Amino acid sequence: MSVHTKLLLRHQRPFIAFWLARVGTASGFQMLTVAIGWQLYTLTGNVLDLGLVGLVEFLPRILFILLTGHVADRFDRRKVAALCQGAQGLVALALLIGTTLGGLSREMIFLIAFLLGSARAFEMPTTQALLPNIVPPGLFPAAVAASASAMQTATIVAPALGGLLFALDAGWVYGPAALLYGAALSLMLSLPARQLPLKQKASLDSLLAGFRFIRSRPEVLGAISMDMFAVLLGGATALLPVFAKDILLTGPWGLGLLRSAPALGALLMSLWLAYFPIERRVGPVIFISVAIFGVATIGFGLSTSLWFSLATLVLLGAADMVSMVIRGAFVQLQTPDEMRGRVGAVNGLFIGASNQLGEFRAGVSAAWFGSVPAVLIGGVGALLVSGAWLKLFPELAKRDRMHEPQDAAEAMATAGTGPVSR
Structure with a gap:
C-alpha cells in the first residue's frame, strides 16, 4: 500500500463516508439506467429512443448550468448533495409505482429521465467541489x-x-435503488461542515466565472474538451441493449455484464492510480489513453462474441479512467474553493455532453447507419480527436506534472475573478 493511500485511509475518516455515499448513489443510478434502457427498448423496439433518453437526461445540465454551480458554492454542499440524492430516490419510487400499476409509458419514462437528470445536474458539481473540503491538497x-x-x-x-433483478421482475429493481439513495443521503449528511459558503449574491459576472476560469487554463480546457469529444464520438453505452439482444444474443443478465465491464477496467485502473498516482508526463499519458479508448471501441464494434466484447469494454474503461483522473485533478487542484462549484458545473457540462449527448449521437447514428457502423465510426472519431488535440493544445501535450503551486493564482489573475467576499 502506497504512502498516499495509507494517509488517506488513516487520517481521513470522513473520506470513507464520502466514498460509501458515492457507492450508494452510483449503484442506484446504474440499476435505474439498466432497467430504464431495457424497459424502454422492450416497450418501443426503437433504437432512437435509447438515444433520446440520453438527450433528455442531458438537457437539465444546459438549462441549469449557471444555477447549479452557484448553488454548490453558496450553500452547504453536504445538504445540497443529500437533497439531490433524496430526489433521485423519489424517482426510483415513481418508477416502482409506475411499473407495478402498469402505467409506465414512453412519455412517462422520458419525463422521469428529465427529473433524474435534473437532480444529477445539481449533484455532480456539488460532490466534486465537496471532495477538496474533505482531504488535504497533498x-x-x-x-x-x-x-x-x-x-x-x-x-x-x-x-x-x-439486470438479474429485472429478469426476475421489472419492479424488483427500483425498490433497492431507492434504499441505496437513502443510505447515500444519510452518509452525506454525516460529513463534517468544513466549507465556508459563498456570501456573494448571484450575478451574471459571478455565474460566468467558471467559464472564464477554464478558458484561462489551456491544459484544463484541452483535457476536458478532448475527453468530451472522444467519449461523445466513441461512446457506445446507449447501444448496449441492442448489442446484447440482437448481436450477442443474450438477455438482461448479459446486458448487465456488458454495462459492468467498462467499470471493471476503470476500477482496476483507479486502484492502481490510488496506489501509484501519475506524477510525471501526464500530458503524453492522457493522449495515449484516449487513443486506446478509440481502439477498444473499434474492437467492441467488430465483436460477435460476448466474452471478447467484455474484454474490449474492460480495456475501454481502464483507458477512460486515466483520462478522467488527470482531468479531475487538473480542475480541482487549480481551482480556489470558493469557485469549485461553478467550475465543476462547467466541467459537468462537458462530462454530460460526452455521456448523455454521446448516447444520443449513438442512437441517431445507429438509426441511420446501423448499430455496428455507428460504433465503428465513433471509435475512429476518438482516434482522430486524440491526433487533432496534439496540434490544438500543445501545452497539454507537453505537460509534465499534475499540479504546480502557482497554477491557481495565475488562473485567477487571468480569469479576472478577483477576491470573493464572505
Missing part, C-alpha cells in the same frame, strides 16, 4: 482516483444486479 490526486473507484465498484456490481 492527498488529492490519490483521493480523486479512490473516489472514482467508488463509482466503478458500483458500476461493476449494480448493473449486473439490476
